[in-house]
Amino acid sequence: MEIVKNRVGSVATLQLSGRLDLAAGVTLKEKVKEEFDAGNVQIHINLARVDFVNSSGLGALVSVMKETRLRNGRLTMSNLASYVQEIFEITQLSHIFEIFPTQEEAMTSYDTAPVR
Amino acid sequence: MSRMTTDSSELLNLIQSGNIEERRDAVTQLANAPGDDAIAGLVLALEDSDAGIREMAAEALMHAELEISTALLSQFLSSDNITTRNLAAEILVKIGSGAVPALISFLHDPDHDVRKFVVDTVGMIGDRRATKSVCEALGDTNLNVSCSAAEALGNIGDPAACEELLRAMGTVEEMAPQAIEALGKIGDDRAVNALISKLACGDSLQIYAASEALGKIGSPAALRAMASVLKSDSIELAEEAFKSALRISQIIQADLHDHIPIQRIQSFISAGFAKNDSDIVDFAGRNLCLWRDGSALSPIVRRATYLNERSRGALTRQLQNLGVSVEDLLIQELYVADSATKLAIMDIASGAPQALSSVGLRRFASDADPEVRSKVAFLLGKLTDGSGVETLGILAEDAVGHVRAAAFRSLGWLHCEGAVAMLIAGIDDQYVDVREACVGALISIGGEAVIEYFSRNLKLGTTEQQRLSAKALGWIGEDSVVEPLTTAVNHSAPQVRKQAIEALCRIGRIHEMDALLPAINDEDEGVQRSAITGVARFVPHRAVRILEQFIDDDNIWMRTHVIAILGELDDLRAVGLLIKQLTATQDVIRIAAINALAANGSITARAALQSFNPAGNNDLSVALSAALARLSGEGVYA
Numbered sequence: 001m002e003i004v005k006n007r008v009g010s011v012a013t014l015q016l017s018g019r020l021d022l023a024a025g026v027t028l029k030e031k032v033k034e035e036f037d038a039g040n041v042q043i044h045i046n047l048a049r050v051d052f053v054n055s056s057g058l059g060a061l062v063s064v065m066k067e068t069r070l071r072n073g074r075l076t077m078s079n080l081a082s083y084v085q086e087i088f089e090i091t092q093l094s095h096i097f098e099i100f101p102t103q104e105e106a107m108t109s110y111d112t113a114p115v116r
Numbered sequence: 117m118s119r120m121t122t123d124s125s126e127l128l129n130l131i132q133s134g135n136i137e138e139r140r141d142a143v144t145q146l147a148n149a150p151g152d153d154a155i156a157g158l159v160l161a162l163e164d165s166d167a168g169i170r171e172m173a174a175e176a177l178m179h180a181e182l183e184i185s186t187a188l189l190s191q192f193l194s195s196d197n198i199t200t201r202n203l204a205a206e207i208l209v210k211i212g213s214g215a216v217p218a219l220i221s222f223l224h225d226p227d228h229d230v231r232k233f234v235v236d237t238v239g240m241i242g243d244r245r246a247t248k249s250v251c252e253a254l255g256d257t258n259l260n261v262s263c264s265a266a267e268a269l270g271n272i273g274d275p276a277a278c279e280e281l282l283r284a285m286g287t288v289e290e291m292a293p294q295a296i297e298a299l300g301k302i303g304d305d306r307a308v309n310a311l312i313s314k315l316a317c318g319d320s321l322q323i324y325a326a327s328e329a330l331g332k333i334g335s336p337a338a339l340r341a342m343a344s345v346l347k348s349d350s351i352e353l354a355e356e357a358f359k360s361a362l363r364i365s366q367i368i369q370a371d372l373h374d375h376i377p378i379q380r381i382q383s384f385i386s387a388g389f390a391k392n393d394s395d396i397v398d399f400a401g402r403n404l405c406l407w408r409d410g411s412a413l414s415p416i417v418r419r420a421t422y423l424n425e426r427s428r429g430a431l432t433r434q435l436q437n438l439g440v441s442v443e444d445l446l447i448q449e450l451y452v453a454d455s456a457t458k459l460a461i462m463d464i465a466s467g468a469p470q471a472l473s474s475v476g477l478r479r480f481a482s483d484a485d486p487e488v489r490s491k492v493a494f495l496l497g498k499l500t501d502g503s504g505v506e507t508l509g510i511l512a513e514d515a516v517g518h519v520r521a522a523a524f525r526s527l528g529w530l531h532c533e534g535a536v537a538m539l540i541a542g543i544d545d546q547y548v549d550v551r552e553a554c555v556g557a558l559i560s561i562g563g564e565a566v567i568e569y570f571s572r573n574l575k576l577g578t579t580e581q582q583r584l585s586a587k588a589l590g591w592i593g594e595d596s597v598v599e600p601l602t603t604a605v606n607h608s609a610p611q612v613r614k615q616a617i618e619a620l621c622r623i624g625r626i627h628e629m630d631a632l633l634p635a636i637n638d639e640d641e642g643v644q645r646s647a648i649t650g651v652a653r654f655v656p657h658r659a660v661r662i663l664e665q666f667i668d669d670d671n672i673w674m675r676t677h678v679i680a681i682l683g684e685l686d687d688l689r690a691v692g693l694l695i696k697q698l699t700a701t702q703d704v705i706r707i708a709a710i711n712a713l714a715a716n717g718s719i720t721a722r723a724a725l726q727s728f729n730p731a732g733n734n735d736l737s738v739a740l741s742a743a744l745a746r747l748s749g750e751g752v753y754a
Contacts, residue, residue, distance in 0.1 A: 022594070052624060054593030055562020062531050062560075066500040083622075087591055091560035092525045092553070096498055 003031050008107050012040040017049035025060025032064050041073025042110060046103050048079035053087055065097065074098070076106040128157045131164075139169055147176035162200045174203045178210045189218045193230050205237045213243045220249045228258040235261060239268025247272055251280040254291070263294045270298025278304045285310065293325045300329025308333060312341045315357075323348075324356050331360025334367030339375035346376070346384045351391070358384055362399065372403075382407065389415050394422040401427035404434040413442060417449050420460035428460070432467035447476045455485040462491045466498060474503035481507050486516040493519060497526025505532055512538055517547035524550065528557025536565050555584065559591045567592060571600040574612075582612045590619025598623065602631045610640035617643065621650040629654045636662055645677050652681045660689045667693055676708040683712025691716055695724045707739040714743035722747055 001024030004015040012035040018024065032043060043064070053061075061077075068075040078100040080088065088094045100106035127149070130142035143161050146154045161173035195201060208215040215237075222234045235253050238246045250272065253265035266284060269277040278299065285295035296314060299307040307329070314326035327345060330338040342364075345357035365372040373381060388396025400416050401423045407413075416423075416431065423431065435442050446465060450458055458480070465471040472495060480492050493511045496504030504526070511523035512535075524542050527535040539561075542554035558566045567589070574585040586604055589597040597619075604616035617635055635647035648666065652659040659681070666678045679697060682690040694716070697709035710728070713721040725743055730736035 052593065054623075055559060055566075055591075056594060058560055059531055059562065062500075062529070069500050087559070090591060091528055091556045093529060093560060095494070095525075096500075096529050 001027060003027060005031060005035075007040075008044070008103075009110065010040075011042045011044050011107060011110050013044045013046060013103065015046045015049070019052040020047075020050050020057030020060070021052070021054050022056035025056050025063075028060050029063060029067075032067065036067065036071060036073075041068060041071045043068055043073065043075045044103065044106050045075070045077045046079050047077060047081070047084055050084055051081060053084050058087070058091065058093065061097070062093070074110075076100060076109065078103045078106045125153070128153065128160070131157050131160050136166055136169070139164060139166070140172070143169055143172045143176065147172070147179075162203050163195055163197055170199065170203060174207060177207045189215075189222065193222065193225075193233065201233060205233065205240065208237050209240045212241055213245070216241060216243045216246050220246060223249055223253060228256075228261055231256060231258070231261045232264050235264045235268045239264070239271040242272050244272055244274040244276070247274040247276050251277055254280055254284045259290055262288065263291050266291055266294035266298050270294075270301035273302050275302055275304040275306075278302060278306050282307060282310050285314075292319075292322050296322060296325040296329050300325070300332040303333050305333065305335055308335045308337055312338055315341050315345055320350060320353055323353055327353070327357045327360045331363040334364050336364070336368050336370065336375065339364055339370075339372075343376045343380050346380055351387070354384060354387075355393070355395075358399075359395070382412075385412070386415075389419065392419060392422065397422040398424055398427045402430040404431060410442065410445070413445050414449060417446065417461050417464065418453070418457070420464060421456050423460070423464075428464050429467065432464050432471075435464070435468040435471045442471050443473060443476050446472060447479070450480060455488055458483070458485070458488050459491055462488070462495060466491075466495055474499055474507060477504065478507045481511055486514070486519050489514060489516070489519045490522040493522035493526050497522075497529040500530070502530050502532065505530060505534070508532075509535070509538065512542070517545070517550050520545065521547070521549045521553040524553040524557050528553070528560040531561050533561060533563060533565070536561060536563070536569075540569050555588055559588055562592050562594060564596075567594060567596055571597070574600050574604055574616075579609045579612060582607065582609065583615045586612055586615035586619050590615075590622040593623050598625060605631050605635055610638070610643050613638065613640070614643045614646050617646040617650055621646070621653065624654060633662075641671060641674060644674065648678065648681060652685065656685055656687070659685055660687050660693070663690075664693060667697070672702065672704060675705055679705070679708040679712045680715075683715035685716075688718065688720060691718055691720045691724070694721070698724065698728055703733065703735050706736060710736070710739045710743045714746050717747060 001016060001018040001020060004017075006013045006015070014028070014031060016024075016028070020028070028045075035041075035043060045061070045064075065075045076098045079102060080099060085094075088097070088099070098106075098109075100109065127142045127146055130138045131146070133139050133142070139161070143158065143164075146157045146161070155177070158173045158177050162170055162177075164170050164173065193201075193204070195204070208219065219234045219238055219241075222230055225231055225234070231253065235250060238250060247269065250265050250268050254262050254269075256262040256265065262284070266281060269281055281295045281298050281302075285292045285299070288295075292314075296311065299311060311326045311330050311333070314322050315330075317323060317326075323345065327342065330342070339361055342357045342361040346354050346361075348354045348357070361372060361376060364370075365375070385396055385400050389400070397416065397419045400412055404410070404412055404416060420428070446461060450461055453461060462472070474496060477492050477495055477499075480488055483489050483492070489511060493508060496508050496511075508523045508526050508530075512520055512527065514520050514523065520542070524539060527539065536558065539554045539557050543551055543558075545551050545554070558569075570585040570588045570592070573581045574589065575582075577585060582604070586601060589601055601616045601619050601623075604612055605620070607613050607616065613635065617632055620629075620632065629651065632647045632650050635643055636651060638644045638647060644666075648663065651662055663678050663682055666674055667682075669675050669678070679694065682694055691713070694709050694712050697705055698713075700706050700709070710725065713725050725740065725747070728740060730740055
C-alpha cells in the first residue's frame with residue numbers, strides 16, 4: 001500500500017492506494033502516529049484508490065479513530081469506492097466514522113462557520 | 117370531428133357559438149392565424165364561459181408576440197370580469213417591457229380600477245422605465261391606486277423611487293405601511309434613518325413593517341435601534357424585530373451580541389422559552405455560546421425537540437467547546453424528560469461523545485422505552501475508550517430485538533474481542549436484524565477465533581450456515597480464509613459453491629483463481645456465471661478463450677451474461693466475437709451485443725455499431741441509438 005501525506009490548512013491528509021490489509025494497516029497507524037507526534041490531530045483519510053479492505057484494515061481504521069479521539073482530534077474519511085462502502089455498511093461502521101463523498105466536502109466541514 | 121376554415125370573420129362568429137366544440141376549434145385556428153382579427157378573436161375568447169377555452173386563448177396570446185397597442189389594451193381593459201382581467205394581466209406580464217408604454221398611457225384613465233390595474237401590472241413587469249410614472253401615481257386621488265403604486269415601486273426595486281416613497285411615507289399616513297415595505301424591498305441605505313425613526317412611531321403596523329424593511333436592508337445602524345423594539349409589550353413586534361436583527365447580523369456578518377446587549381437578548385430568549393417559540397429555541401440552540409457559563413443549556417435541551425437538525429448539530433459542536441462539564445446537566449434533564457426529548461438530547465450528545473460518559477448512560481440502560489435503551493447502546497458504541505462494554509453486554513441480552521441488535525453492532529464498532537462468544541451465540545437469534553448485526557460485528561472484529569468459527573461452520577454447518585459462512589469469510593478477507601473457501605468451491609451444494617467463488621473474487625488474490633476454472637463448467641448455471649465473472653476479472657488474458665465456449669450456449673441468459681463480460685474486456689478478440697453476435701437470430705442476443713460493443717468502446721466496436729443496420733427492427737434501432745449516444749464523447753483506445 002502506498003500512502004501519500006499532505007496538508008490542507010490545519011488538516012493532515014493521507015491518500016491511500018491499494019489493499020488495506022494487516023500490513024497496510026500497520027503502516028497506516030505508523031503514518032498517523034507521525035502526524036500526532038508533529039502535533040497534528042486533525043486527520044483526513046482519502047480512500048479513493050483503495051480497492052480492498054479486510055477485517056485487519058477495518059481494525060486499523062478503528063484504532064486510528066480511537067487514538068485521534070484520545071487526543072481530542074478529529075478523523076474524517078472520503079471517496080469510498082463501492083466495495084469499501086459495502087463493507088462499511090455491512091459492519092455499520094459508517095455510523096461511527098465521519099465519511100464524506102469527496103475530500104473537498106470533508107475539508108469544508110473543518111472550516112467551522114461562526115455562529116450567528 | 118373539427119371543421120377546418122381559414123376565414124377570420126367566420127372564426128370570429130364561431131367564437132360566440134353556443135357549441136363548445138366549435139368555439140374550441142375556432143380558438144385553435146385563431147392561435148395559428150396571425151393578424152389583428154385573430155388577436156381580437158382570442159381576446160374575445162378570454163371571456164368564454166368555459167375555463168379550458170379561456171386558458172387556450174390566454175396561452176395563444178402569450179405566445180403570439182403581440183405588439184400591445186393602445187387599442188388592444190383598451191380591449192383587454194374593457195372587461196369587468198375579474199378572471200379576464202387576471203388573464204390579461206398574466207399575458208401582459210409575460211409580454212413584459214413591450215407592454216409598458218401602452219400601459220402607462222392608461223395611468224390617467226378616469227376609471228380608478230383601470231389605473232390600479234395598470235399600476236399593479238407595471239409593478240409585476242418590474243421595468244424601471246416605469247418608475248417615474250408610477251411615482252406620480254403615489255399622488256393619485258384614490259388611495260387604492262396610490263397604495264398599489266407604492267407596492268409596485270417595491271416590486272420594481274428602483275432606488276430612484278426612494279425619495280418619493282420617503283415623502284409619501286411621511287405625508288400620507290394610510291400609505292405608510294406599503295411605502296415602508298417598498299423601501300425594504302428596494303434596499304437603499306438612504307431609507308435607513310427614516311425607517312429607524314418609524315420604530316418609535318407608536319403605530320404597531322408601521323413598526324412591524326419598518327423592522328422587517330430594516331432587516332432586508334441590512335444596515336448595522338439599525339441593529340441598536342432594534343434593541344428598543346425587543347422591549348415591546350407586543351410579542352409579535354418584539355419577535356419581528358429580533359428576527360430582523362438576526363437577518364441584519366447575517367447580512368453584515370456580525371455577531372448579534374456585539375450590537376445588542378447580551379442581557380437584552382437573553383431576557384428576550386427567556387420570554388421565548390416560556391412560550392416554547394420554536395424559532396427562538398432554535399436560535400438559542402445555535403447560540404449557546406452567548407451564555408458563557410452554559411446556564412442556558414438546561415432550558416435549551418429541555419426543549420430539544422424544537423431544535424431543527426442544523427441547530428442540533430450546532431449545539432453539539434458547542435457542547436464540545438463549552439469548557440464546563442455538561443454531563444451532570446444533561447443527566448439531570450434526561451431524568452425528567454419524556455422519551456422524545458430524551459432521544460433528542462441523546463441525538464445531540466451523540467456527536468459529542470464526551471458529553472455523556474458510560475457511567476451516565478448506564479443509568480438509562482434500563483429505561484422503560486426500548487428506543488431509549490437502543491439509543492444508549494448506540495452511544496456506548498461511540499465511546500471508543502471501551503468503557504461501555506460491560507453495559508453493552510447487559511443490553512445484548514435485552515428482551516427487545518432491536519436493542520440487542522444495537523448492542524451487538526456497538527460491540528463490533530469497539531472491536532471487542534471479548535464479545536466474540538456472545539456475538540457467535542447471537543447468530544442464532546430469532547430476529548434477523550440481530551443476526552445481521554452479529555455477523556457484521558464479527559466481520560469487523562475478525563481475528564483467529566472468528567475465522568475459526570466461520571471456517572468450522574463452512575465445513576460442518578447446515579447448508580444455509582455454510583453459505584453465510586462463505587460470505588462472511590469473503591468479507592473478513594484475511595489470508596487464512598482462502599484455504600477453506602477454495603475447498604468450498606467443490607462443495608456439494610451449489611449455493612455454497614457460488615458463495616465461495618464470489619468470496620474468493622472479493623478477496624481477489626490472483627493466484628487462487630485457478631481454483632475457479634473447473635467451476636466454469638459447473639452443472640449449476642449460477643455457479644458457472646459467478647466463476648466466469650471471476651475469471652474474466654482476474655485472469656483477463658485467458659478470459660476470451662474461456663468465454664468463447666459459452667457464446668453459442670443453448671441457455672440464452674448464459675449467452676447474454678457472457679456477451680456482457682466480453683464487452684468489458686480490453687481485448688480485440690472479444691470485439692470480434694461480439695460483432696458476430698450482431699447477426700444472431702434472437703433480438704435479445706443482438707441487443708446484448710450492441711450494448712457490449714458500446715461498453716467496449718474501441719474503434720473497431722464503434723465502427724461495427726456505426727455500420728450496423730437494424731433493418732427496420734424497432735427494438736434494435738432503439739438499442740443502437742442509445743449505444744451510439746453513449747459512445748459519443750467517450751474516449752477510445754486503438
